Amino acid sequence: PPLLLEPLFPPQPGSSPGFAERVRQQKVRLEWVRAEPAGLRGAVRVLNLAYEKAVSVRYTLNRWASCAEVPAAYQPPGPPDGLTDRFAFLLPLGPAAAASADTTLEFAVRYRVAGAEYWDNNEGANYRLRGRQRGPPGPGPLQDPDGTAWIHFI
Numbered sequence: 001p002p003l004l005l006e007p008l009f010p011p012q013p014g015s016s017p018g019f020a021e022r023v024r025q026q027k028v029r030l031e032w033v034r035a036e037p038a039g040l041r042g043a044v045r046v047l048n049l050a051y052e053k054a055v056s057v058r059y060t061l062n063r064w065a066s067c068a069e070v071p072a073a074y075q076p077p078g079p080p081d082g083l084t085d086r087f088a089f090l091l092p093l094g095p096a097a098a099a100s101a102d103t104t105l106e107f108a109v110r111y112r113v114a115g116a117e118y119w120d121n122n123e124g125a126n127y128r129l130r131g132r133q134r135g136p137p138g139p140g141p142l143q144d145p146d147g148t149a150w151i152h153f154i
Contacts, residue, residue: 005035005093005105006072006131009122010137019095023047027118028111030127035098040091040129042071046085050114053110055087059107069110103131 013019014031023029023045033042045057055072072087079086091107104127108121121127 004132006101006132007033007035008128014043019045020081020084026126027037027113028109028118028120030109030122033127033129037131038090039093040107042089042091042131043075044087044089044109044120045079046087046111046113046118048078048085049116053085053111053113055089055112057089057091057107058109058110059091059102061093061105061106063104064106072109097149105129106130116117 009017011034011086012032013029019029024047027049029045031043031045033040042057044057046053046055056069057072058067058069060067070091072089075086075088075124078084081099091103091105106126108119110125111118111120120147
């Protein structure tokens, strides 16, 4: 069965109380993540400090022995608060993440704007997701192992 990435943090930090204030103070915050077959999809909220800005996600599957970075894309229309912008990302994990059930994905978000750089690394702990095997399929309809049963409806 395919590997399931399980967040070791609340997967929707943007729905927690005080999120907008944390974005204002720290300039960049992870809004949500969702594991999908194609990889890890998520959204980031940044304080709108200037028109030109770059948001990216740096991640590793081997405890930072190596890492990759993917750009996040601006998502119009922006949030209705007028003070922040939303960027979306997809970490293409593919077969590397499915290699074993002890896979751990770690990532941090980088925001570059007006000559400055800001990071959201989950208060220094990085955002971490643990790989685990999906359980066997649940009980479904009973199956006839030799294909000889008949069902008669009246």
